[in-house]
Amino acid sequence: MITDKKEHIMNAAIELFAEKGFEGSSIRDLAARADVNVAMVNYYFGSKDKLFEAIVEYKASFLRGKMDEIEANTSMTEIEKIDLIIENYVAKILSNPSFHRILHQELLVGDRESMHENIVKVFVRNITTLRNIIELGIKKKIFKKVDPELTMATLIGTINQVMLSKAMCNMLMHRDGNFDPYTDLAFRERLTKHLKQVIHSHLLN
Amino acid sequence: MITDKKEHIMNAAIELFAEKGFEGSSIRDLAARADVNVAMVNYYFGSKDKLFEAIVEYKASFLRGKMDEIEANTSMTEIEKIDLIIENYVAKILSNPSFHRILHQELLVGDRESMHENIVKVFVRNITTLRNIIELGIKKKIFKKVDPELTMATLIGTINQVMLSKAMCNMLMHRDGNFDPYTDLAFRERLTKHLKQVIHSHLLN
């Protein structure tokens, strides 16, 4: 069971880890930010590593979103499904930038092996759903014969690229450093529109 | 001037930081791996932070590759230039996975501000070259009216996605965990081919 206090600590940790990285954040930093005693983190989670695992487990389902629902829907065409997944995925990631960030930090550092594996599993499950749809589209000859795996890399990679660094994103978009693209609705629509364009011209004839 | 020994330490550091992250790597780890005394890192570089800065400066030009040369070439069409940049960029990144990795770790962690800025600058310079070509193509009506900034995000993001995690990459590609996609020539061609396909159908009519 997740108590209010545990949740409070996890949310503070997500923000802190996103800013300073897991190794770069100390438990004392975290305790100060969450306004709890240093001992509480170990009391509730056992260790700093286990706190990270708890965070991933706590938030992982969140990333999944409506994937299953969309895949199972029989009244939509493949391209409609992909459009909907794009909208969903962009919305999910843009509204959880910190969590998305720490997942990718962990992937990029890639030390703690079991943690790395867990995160890969979360992504792969999402990715597989998407791949099934693409392959079905190819089979039905609605889609061109593309490289399904790398098509997914393109879709997810574009979003990740934008999420990589606020500073870089703003420089790319000719915005000043204070602008927060992740909460800007117009930017979300711009990204969604671009992704649909890319994927459509790539998949459709 | 960069002596052999400095270079030796920097190369060892690139590998170590890529594996364990900057914060996750201790100077003692590094000294052991490079087979030098712990004091040598501070002797040669001043501090752990300055070692990182030295690495970025030392390797930054490497990323740039033949960008200028390609941009200045007047006997190529815009799409030919982009194809060449794709080939170049993929080759560069795949042959320096560790350096690419630590740059992105730093972008994702994003604490040390001046370092963050420096790295963003390196990328932005490369990106601007590409954007100029895309915008020229649009002006000449060779290219469709696309979103130039996000088109670059797609190009670079796809490569980054593949570089993010060897484990993830292999799971995506149905390879076992021991396979190293980054040194595999067939994989490089597959990635290059996919990128060209995506960009062509996105840019051309």
Place this chain on the structure above:
DNA sequence: TAAAATTAAACAAACGTTTGATTAATTCAA
């Protein structure tokens, strides 16, 4: 009052960095 939550204090280990001594190589005066 018994269990759970919270605290300040303490723990050993690891951290980046500095030190002062020692060695090896180079320069310079006679």
Place this chain on the structure above:
DNA sequence: TTGAATTAATCAAACGTTTGTTTAATTTTA
């Protein structure tokens, strides 16, 4: 050309902090 002086490189040891974690005492809750 020799021997002293200077410089650079290397080392083991120690520096003061900070780290994650634990303890033991205290407060709060039910």
